[in-house]
Amino acid sequence: MSKCPSGERLGAYLDGELADPAAQAVADHLEACPTCAAELDALRELKQLTSDLAVPEVTDDEWVATWQAIAARVTPAAPARHTAGLWDTVRLWRLALVPAAAAALFALAIGVWGMYNVPPQAQAHEVVVESVETAAGFTSMYYHSTDADVTIITLVPADTQEAAQTDESTDPL
Amino acid sequence: MVLAPCWLHALAVAGAPDVVIEAIVVSASGRGTDPQFDPKIPAKLRKQLRRAHLAYNRYVLVSTQRRPTTFNAQVSFPLPKSESLAVTAAKHAAAAYPLRVIYQVLDAKRRRIQKVAMLCRYGQMFLIHIPKGPNALIIGVATHKPAR
DSSP states (O other): OOOOOOHHHHHHHHTTOSOHHHHHHHHHHHHHOHHHHHHHHHHHHHHHHHHHSOOOOOOHHHHHHHHHHHHHHHSOOOOOOOOOOHHHHHHHHHHHHHHHHHHHHHHHHHHHHHHHHSOGGGGGTSOEEEEEEEOTTEEEEEEEETTTTEEEEEEEETTHHHHHHHOSOOOOO | OOOOOHHHHHHHHHHOOSEEEEEEEEEEEEEOSSOEEOTTSOHHHHHHHHHHTOOEEEEEEEEEEEEEEOTTOEEEEEOGGGOEEEEEEEEOSOSSOOEEEEEEEEOTTSOEEEEEEEEEOTTOOEEEEEEETTEEEEEEEEEEOOOO
């Protein structure tokens, strides 16, 4: 029996994304492997469930407003000006000590867990974004899915709403 | 920075390109959960767009461009509405990420609106998503080894 295909490959098979020879190889394997056949059934059931979900229609205005809200949340706010005395500083440090220690322990635990649980090839799948510079009036967002090996860098004008109102033709072409 | 004359760059590239940079430009419009793809969109980009779940309803191919070039040389790809994309590929020492790719999105007045540096592998495609109101431009960029 051939080697079991990965979950990603089974998903691609289910979505009809595999070329003929690859799809045939998976089909042949599924006939001989009840474990993979069961996994494919589970994927099919999940796909059916998600396709049955009623997705509300989103208007263009709502879509534009969503982008604007996301852009507003990821844009760093200007640092607040505050003049603290020495005692304020000490008290702040004491207040910060407990959560900082908890965060350090948590990070250590995640690190140890990660060392033993990350598949070795997964680390080499990601595109590593080293730096992003964006002009004033724009915001950059970065999304990566290791599972699907998809990296998207989005460049959003901060005044999307305004631009949509002033420029009647929003067709990118 | 001193730029070499373009004929010199062309000569160097004509000799032995180090890489081929590919940029596939697609326009996206509408909203929907079952997107329609222009059949001219290459399969590898179509697959990435499906998996990206960007919620657009229609994807249409605008252009497919491949430019052979040398390491550290900038190549420019025209985008709709006089915008452009400039891409530079350089060698990187890490085996897992043999390439450092830097791209810049320039507006119609040649002003830089985004510059991103990233490490990636040969053939690995990433997507640049530029919303334009409710629609968007999506550019799939990949750096390949030249065919020998």
